[in-house]
Amino acid sequence: MDRMPMNLHPRLFCFGYGFSAASLGRRLAARGFVVAGTCRTENKAEALRAEGVEAFTFGDSPLADPAAALGGTTHLLLSVPPGETGDPVLTAHEADIARLAPQLEWVGYLSTTGVYGDRSGGWVDEKTPLKPGTARGRRRLEAEEAWRAFAARTGAPLHVFRLAGIYGPGRNQLRSLMDGTARRIVKPGQVFSRIHVDDIAAVLEASIAKPRPGAAYNVCDDAPAPPQEVVVYAAELLGREPPPEIPFDKAELTPMARSFYADSKRVSNRLIREELGVRLQYPTYREGLKALLEQP
Structure with missing residues (x-):
């Protein structure tokens, strides 16, 4: 892996300092980065400041002082999901980020594998045509295109990361089984990729060390699997009986939950391995869930 850029005071700013951004922030802080990001409430901002993060509120309203918040940023991570009216970061701060563009060494946009749409369980890679079949997927593709257009206008070094289903501490099938919320929904032929x-943080860190503006990467593990298989394995780890099978057509699901089942595909991670040299710490959900047993 190439060496990390040796700026005296590199600064990561994350629009949306959530689950994935925080994992990257902790890694880069340990390497001497100043880490900053946004959250929706002042209470959350105070909690982040206590952890050493320069925190600012953004969401219901724009940044109060964009120049102060963004000043000195060398690396920019975008992890705020698009809404029905487009990407909220571009809507609120396109001009501010454009002014920042000349000093940016790396920009990352967190998208989703949903932009590929349904492939009936088939494989996709970064060269697969983008054909989202859900409203969420279409909004993500529109946001990708909007950020690419922005990068073309400003020279911002944009990288797009298409994330599979995310799990980790506090967000996994072990936790949902312990909470009594896990369900074993079965839809024949359904398969998901996970990460x-x-x-995710390891992939982003590798890209920062070896930037290729304009690149898109799939971020997923080596083992796409039916969702019910993961529930059964998590139950085995906990020494519990898995919940009963529920046929998909009988399951009561929210519109958002149902939309996840609209797409079935296997996502290739070859590019992050071959180009970025990433060796996944958790190459399948089995290693990931085993590691989470101590702190689910």
Whole structure:
């Protein structure tokens, strides 16, 4: 892996300092980065500041002082999901980020494998045509395209990361079994790809060390699997009986939950391995869930 850029005071700013961004922030802080990011409430911002993060509120309203918040940023991570009216970061701060573009060494946009749409369980890679079949997937593709257009106008060194289903501490099938919320929904032929949150951070860190502006990467593990298989394995680890099978057509699901089942595909991670040299800490959900047993 190439060496990390040796700026005297590199600064990561994350629009949306959530689950994935925080995992990256912790890694880069340990390497001497100043880490900053946004959250929706002042209470959350205070909690982040106590952890050493320069925190700012963003969401219901723009940054109060964009120049102060963004000043000195060398690396920019975008992890705020698009809404029905487009990408909220571009809507609120396109001009501010454009002014920042000349000093940016790396920009990452966190997208989703949903942009590929349904492939009836078939494989996709970064060269597969993008054909989202859900409203969520279409919004993500529109946001990708909007950020690519922004990068073309400004020279911002944009990288797109298409994330599979994310799990990690506090968000996994062990936790849902312990909470009594896990369900074993069976839809014949359904298969998902997944990724542990720490492996997302490893991919982003590898890209920062070896930037290729304009690149898109699939971020997923080596083992796409039916969702019910993961529930059964998690139950085995806990020494519990798995919940009963529920046929998909009988399951009561929210519209968002149902939309996850609209797409069935296997996602290739060859590019992150071959180009970025990433070796996943959790190459399948089995290693990931075993590691989470101590702190689910």
